[in-house]
Amino acid sequence: MGASHSLMGRVALITGAGGEIGGAIARRFAQEGAAIAVADVRLEAAQAAARAITDAGGQAIAIHLDVAEESSCAEAVRAATTHFGKLTSLVNVAAAVTPDGTVETLTLADWNKALAVNLTGPWTMSKYAVPHIRSAGGGTIINIASQLGQIGVPGRAPYSTTKAALIQLTTCLACDHAEDNIRVNSLSPGAIDTERSLRRFGTREIANRTRGPLYLLKRTGTVDEIAAGAVFLASDESSFMTGADLLIDGGYLAFKGGAKTQA
Ligand SMILES: NC(=O)c1ccc[n+]([C@@H]2O[C@H](COP(=O)([O-])OP(=O)(O)OC[C@H]3O[C@@H](n4cnc5c(N)ncnc54)[C@H](O)[C@@H]3O)[C@@H](O)[C@H]2O)c1
Structure with missing residues (x-):
């Protein structure tokens, strides 16, 4: 993927960047010229992701962060701004792995x-990041939601509900901080080829065979396709966009997962 340097001079703090989608976003942002604070509850994963960026000639630091802890959020923002001198972008990627079940079976x-993790984390990170983004003259917040935030999903109420609420939090933050020149958007991926989604199916082959037909494009997505959307939302290419959700789902929602017309 050729870089256009669309994020030159920017500083981004990316939560969950030790994971697959967060790591891909971090690498693409760095290729586009941004300095990256790679934050994750798994410090070693954050360090590996930061090293991949610096080995390729980019700027990155690794930060231990638990988005469920307010003091940890405050400290991560402090560490990023102290190291890089400013903050212009926050990308909330971190999400908890929670079991499937109903109100009767889940605790x-x-x-x-x-x-x-999925909802209060982005709120708290925004709370500590906004003053810095404002004092940098403005910037962007991107919340990684999900297509499952827009439809009912059996057995996944905690995940689906928090992602729906994250889309709404995005619109409210956009309203509150437009005057600060801070654009706030969410990005909702469809199923992406990652360990998180493979956990449900076992192998990539079974996952794609099972889920591919549910997508208009007959396949699941890649982390690079999500990173490309995040670069767009963080860059001036999306300068007239705030309070919106960017759906990158291979046509899953348009196709209603392949549901046949009943009427
Ligand atoms: N993979 C998919 O198919 C898919 C689809 C739609 C949406 N998403 C969303 O994309 C995002 C990334 O997904 P992924 O597939 O890369 O998952 P992942 O599990 O690889 O990445 C999530 C990262 O968040 C970190 N994390 C978990 N709890 C944390 C906490 N309390 N504080 C800080 N970091 C924490 C994990 O250590 C991990 O590195 C998530 O928000 C997920 O809901 C993923």
Whole structure:
């Protein structure tokens, strides 16, 4: 992928950047010229992702972050701004892995964990990032939601509900901070070829065979396709876009997962 340097001079803090989608976003942002604070609850994964960027000639630091802890969010923003001198972009990627189940089978702890990481985490990170982005003259916040935030999903109420709420949080933050020149958008991926989604199917082959037909494009997506969308939302290419959700789902929602017309 050729870089156009669309993020030259920017500084981005990316949560969950030790993971697959977050790591791909971090690498693409760095290729586009941004300096990256790679933050994750798994410090070693964050360090590996940061090293991949610096080995390729980019700028990155690794930060330990638990988005469910307010003090950790505050410290991550402090570490990033101290190191790079400013902050212009926050990308909230971190999400908890929670078991599938119904209100009868899941525990309150399962529900609370999804809320704490998937929804309260982006709120708290925004709370500490906004003053820095404002004082840098403005910038962007991107919340990674999901196509499952827009439809009912059996057995996945905590995940689906927190992603729906994250899309709404995005619109509210956009309203609150337009005056600060901070654009806030969410990005909703469809199923992407990652360990997170493979966990449900076992192998990539089975996952693609099972899910491909549910997509208009007859396949699942790649982390690079999500990273490209995130670069667009962080760059001036999307300068007239705020409070919106960018759906990158291979046509899953348009196709209603292949549902046959009943009427
Ligand atoms: N993979 C998909 O098919 C898919 C589809 C739609 C949306 N998404 C969303 O994309 C994002 C990334 O997904 P992924 O597939 O790369 O998952 P992943 O599990 O590889 O990455 C998530 C990262 O978040 C980190 N994390 C978890 N809890 C944390 C916490 N409390 N504080 C800080 N970091 C924490 C994990 O350590 C991990 O590195 C998630 O928000 C997910 O909901 C993924």
